[in-house]
Amino acid sequence: MKVYLSKRAPNPRRVAWVLAEKGASDVEIVDVDLLKGEHKTEDFLKTVGVPNVPALQMDDAVVITESIAICRYLDACYPEPDLFGRTPEEVAVLEMWTRRAEMWLATPLMLTVRHSHPALAVLEQQSPEVAENNRAIATRSLGIFDRRLSESAFIARDTISIADIVAFIGFDFARMAKFAIPDDKPHLQRWADSMRSRAAAQAGV
Ligand SMILES: N[C@@H](CCC(=O)N[C@@H](CS)C(=O)NCC(=O)O)C(=O)O
Numbered sequence: 001m002k003v004y005l006s007k008r009a010p011n012p013r014r015v016a017w018v019l020a021e022k023g024a025s026d027v028e029i030v031d032v033d034l035l036k037g038e039h040k041t042e043d044f045l046k047t048v049g050v051p052n053v054p055a056l057q058m059d060d061a062v063v064i065t066e067s068i069a070i071c072r073y074l075d076a077c078y079p080e081p082d083l084f085g086r087t088p089e090e091v092a093v094l095e096m097w098t099r100r101a102e103m104w105l106a107t108p109l110m111l112t113v114r115h116s117h118p119a120l121a122v123l124e125q126q127s128p129e130v131a132e133n134n135r136a137i138a139t140r141s142l143g144i145f146d147r148r149l150s151e152s153a154f155i156a157r158d159t160i161s162i163a164d165i166v167a168f169i170g171f172d173f174a175r176m177a178k179f180a181i182p183d184d185k186p187h188l189q190r191w192a193d194s195m196r197s198r199a200a201a202q203a204g205v
Contacts, residue, residue: 001077002028003070004048004055009034010110010173011067012054013205017165018071020200022078035122068098071162083162090157097148097156097163104141106170108134113177135179138170142185149187153194160198168195 003019005012012032019027032038032053039051048055048063056070057063064070075084085091114124115131145167148155156163171181171192181188195201 001059002030002057004030004032004039004044004053004057006032006034006039006053009053010106010169011052013169013173014067014162014165015054015056015070015074016205017169017200018074018083018162020203020205021081021083021160021165021198022074024074024078027074035119068102068162068166071165075162081159083160083165085156085161094156094161094163098161098166100141100144101155101163101167101170105138105145106166108137108141109170109174109177109179112138112179113173117176131177135177138174138179142181142188146185146188149191154191160195164191164195168192 003015005016016029032044034053038044039048039053045051047057048065050065052065054067054070055063055065056073064073072084075082085094111134112131114120115126115134116128120126145155152158154160154164155167171179181192183189
């Protein structure tokens with residue numbers, strides 16, 4: 001199988017992180033330079049169908065996009081360690097926190113960066129107002145995650161899951177917009193330190 005990723009872009013980074021957690025080294029990685037518009041070429045669009053990364057091409061040529069769908073597929077192909085849950089309860093709780101991480105943190109933080117960082121003006125018609133509104137949405141959500149992390153080691157359970165990967169990559173990307181977890185959120189800070197010290201992060205994923 002082959003994955004189309006792009007260095008520094010947050011959604012492809014989720015896929016790279018999952019591959020690293022799984023120790024899956026037999027997947028071909030194609031680096032796509034978004035700033036050069038490589039995702040908008042005729043060849044890319046013919047293969048992938050949409051001008052977005054990540055994308056995964058299976059050995060039978062089926063292509064899937066959407067980072068969480070790709071990560072879920074990889075979780076099924078490489079079952080250890082499990083990142084999506086096994087029991088019905090675990091799967092449901094994990095899905096809930098992953099959606100919250102996506103809607104309340106990752107997406108608003110990505111929009112904050114896309115609408116404010118000069119390097120991304122090539123990809124986005126930037127609006128300072130959109131950036132600030134999204135920064136406020138993410139800021140308002142911090143308390144929910146801090147409280148949750150006062151009860152469990154990671155967001156959805158006591159071991160890492162896709163919810164942590166989505167949230168952490170959102171925070172890390174948001175450093176480009178000078179967004180930092182504030183000092184009055186100690187549980188989030190403890191969690192972010194533990195994500196930063198994982199092998200995937202240390203290996204530069
Ligand atoms: N919902 C998609 C979003 C994918 C997405 O927006 N990817 C960005 C990179 S993080 C992209 O390809 N951007 C290209 C562009 O903005 O032209 C997913 O999670 O896979």
